[in-house]
Amino acid sequence: MIPLCNDTGNYTCAAENSEGKANQTKELFVLCSPRPVVSLLPKIAVGNDSILEINVIFFSYPQPKISWTFSKNGSNETVRSNDTIGIYQHISSIYITDMKTSQYGMYVLQVSNGIPNDFKHDFEVLPQRQPDIPTNFNASCDAPNYANLQWIPSFHGGDTQLFKLYYAVQDGQILFTKHRININENENELFTFERINGLQPATSYVFKLIAYNTFGDSNFIKAYCNTTKSALEKESNIGLYIGASIGTFAAVFSIAFSVVVLFLRRKKYQGKRSERNERGDQ
Secondary structure: OOOOOHHEEEEEEEEEEEOOEEEEEEOOOOOOEEEOOOOOOOEEEEOOOOOOEEEEEEEEEEEHHHEEEEEOEEEEEEEEEEEEEOOOOOEEEEEOOOOOHHOEEEEEEEEEOOOOOOOOEEEEEEEEOOOOOOOOEEOOOOOOEEEEEEEEEOOOOOOOOOEEEEEEEEEOEEEOOOEEEEOOOOOOOOEEEEEEEEEOOOOOEEEEEEEEEEEEEOOEEEEEEEOOOOOHHHHHHHHHHHHHHHHHHHHHHHHHHHHHHHHHHHHHHHHHHHHHHHHHHH
């Protein structure tokens, strides 16, 4: 077993026999470079005159050195942090009240403890705005009358985001039909999923997705797919194929039968002619 940073602590060994009991406790310290307990977001959005609070929980042993800097337009300045230092688990926080335009920018956390691989993370702090455009938008039309869609939500802009989904037939004049405009983000999954029913079989479709919040809409992203043929069309095609096969077989059989009949008639005629010739010779 490879020891982890959070395996640091006190370990007790106890023994017992008929003569009595004994135990001994030892401290175990696992050396580990700084690393966050959970993944950290790259972007944070807050409103003007509101509060910016960033809390980072991380593992580190030995105890770390922590620094925060603020970077904007090529200038850097140190940011005061509130740090809670434990044995191997630590918390570092920055807290700014009444955010102003000049305070939006890049906040950089750096942590080192003498073990290789120092930890660094950049937090881009932005004013609240509309969401970023979703990514990895895909459509699957493996059925005649519906499509399954999935996408990865992007940065929400500092407010709860929803999604608008539209679809249209890819013909000469593309007219989009609204599917839903209040699709929730699935926060427990990487992808968000949605199904559109009532589509036409064997048809090419285009789908348009937009993210939005109270500050506005993102740019749209499109996906494409073709629905399959309906079951009736498949059965009809199979019937046509079977009918064509039977017709072809019947035609071939008829031609072959005619050839055989002609061959037999010709052979019979040649036999009778030969008999007449023999009688004439006598």
